[in-house]
Amino acid sequence: MKDKTTASTNSNSNHCPQGVPGVGAQRWARQNTRLTSQLRAETKAAKHRISFYEGKSSGHERRVEEDGGEGCRVCGRSVIRSLTGPGTVAAVWLRQDSTTRLQGQGTRDCGSSPPRISLFTSMKPLDISKDRTQLETKGFTVKATMKNTVVVGPPAAGAFRERPAKPTTFRKLYERGEFPMALEHNTTGNRIAWKVEIEKLDYHHYLPLFFDGLCETAHPYGFFACQGVHDLLEHGGAKILPIIPQLILPIKNALNTRNRQVICTTLKVLQHLVVSAEMVGEALVPYYRQILPVLNIFKNMNRNSGDGIDYSQQKRENIGDLIQETLEVLECYGGPDAFINIKYMVPTYESCFLK
Known part of the structure; x- marks a missing residue:
């Protein structure tokens, strides 16, 4: 019975990442299995599920790939995958512009509120840059004194604009x-x-x-x-x-x-x-x-026609x-x-x- 469980675990586990010396296949599989079971236990009452990509590193430097995973159709959460170094696995919920994103690997159910942070190894802080769009407003208004606003210029007077003629x-x-x-x-x-x-x-x-x-x-x-x-x-x-x-x-x-x-x-x-x-x-x-x-x-x-001929x-x-x-x-x-x-x-x- 124990052998069947071990065999099924080994068959479902990931292979050892390439380019990461000193990390065995069994250790990598046990670490991924432990992370997956803990994430499932934390969000047991969820209604829908998101499948995350399992991290695979080809080098020893920190790498962040945005828009590399699937997203939840209900809550609008999207998944990005990141690795902070060889053999490092982390699961962190981040809020950015009213959008909750999960970084890491394994399987997690999305709930109404983000779960507590699960950090298994030390990792460097992530660089999150918010997309701040500048608002356009007219001059001499209250919005013109606010931050992150751009005052648009005055409208064109329209002195040369054609006026539609009335029926004669x-x-x-x-x-x-x-x-x-x-x-x-x-x-x-x-x-x-x-x-x-x-x-x-x-x-x-x-x-x-x-x-x-x-x-x-x-x-x-x-x-x-x-x-x-x-x-x-x-x-x-x-x-x-x-x-x-x-x-x-x-x-x-x-x-x-x-x-x-x-x-x-x-x-x-x-x-x-x-x-x-x-x-x-x-x-x-x-x-x-x-x-x-x-x-x-x-x-x-x-008309400034230069050296050309103006037939008008x-x-x-x-x-x-x-x-x-x-x-x-x-x-x-x-x-x-x-x-x-x-x-x-x-x-x-x-x-x-x-x-």
């Missing part, structure tokens, strides 16, 4: 078919085929609607609005000056979208508006406060150059009070007459 009246009336025009295709490009003479149109009704469509970027709304404005300004003459107050709000809304394409289109229309009839440039001077703030933001937005200059799509050109046109046609009003809204502008 121009699109609504175009879908209804209330404009006397159609799209004509030819070899030189698209153009508007007017069904009536432009001079006979009611400018008080149609011109503000076409200016309202400058916010549109989708086809064909953007094309009809831009081309329709240029056609009306070309044939308007004296009918344009009385309608200037009704055009300020659509121009302001188009510039406030911060859309580069819309801004370029609006600036070209604004230049055409100034030279379309007499006294129009002077009539726009009282409305510089509504028109020029956005131009002051985008005035220095120029030929297409007049460079916002910085287009704003400078528009301000010079407003000064030339705005009368004696134009420069001081432009300088008030755009401080970096220099008079074109001094060049």
Whole structure:
């Protein structure tokens, strides 16, 4: 009977670790068996079991391997194996960041609370480094004075961020078919085929609607609005000056979208508006406060292409150059009070007459 027990013990025991001189196979097996039985007795009332790896050392120095074992699915405890030297076996419960880990070997049941420390031989203290994550918080708050917190910078002002355009009246009336025009295709490009003479149109009704469509970027709304404005300004003459107050709000809304394409289109229309009839440039001077703030933001937005070729200059799509050109046109046609009003809204502008 005794021989069978000894045989079963020897068959289930571990072999002698390689590279550890002076330690016999039977001594190593008895030590592992003693540790396993003691660990089982300490946690007899446990509900589930974790199998630990048996330590095997290939050298004489202390070695710690993290994430080298299995974990408990219920309590979340994980197992790591470590050896403090040749022939040294230890079982220690450690708490780190609300996670309990067991180092050692044998079989142990996980309970609701960690068992007492079982230390069979002397061992060096383990180096445990806690992962402290820094919390991000806003400035001028109570959390900003706490340790382990990082104050994030202020949010971006969003001066150059595009604003979504609201649905325009121009699109609504175009879908209804209330404009006397159609799209004509030819070899030189698209153009508007007017069904009536432009001079006979009611400018008080149609011109503000076409200016309202400058916010549109989708086809064909953007094309009809831009081309329709240029056609009306070309044939308007004296009918344009009385309608200037009704055009300020659509121009302001188009510039406030911060859309580069819309801004370029609006600036070209604004230049055409100034030279379309007499006294129009002077009539726009009282409305510089509504028109020029956005131009002051985008005035220095120029492309630095180095020694390359910037084809946007030929297409007049460079916002910085287009704003400078528009301000010079407003000064030339705005009368004696134009420069001081432009300088008030755009401080970096220099008079074109001094060049």
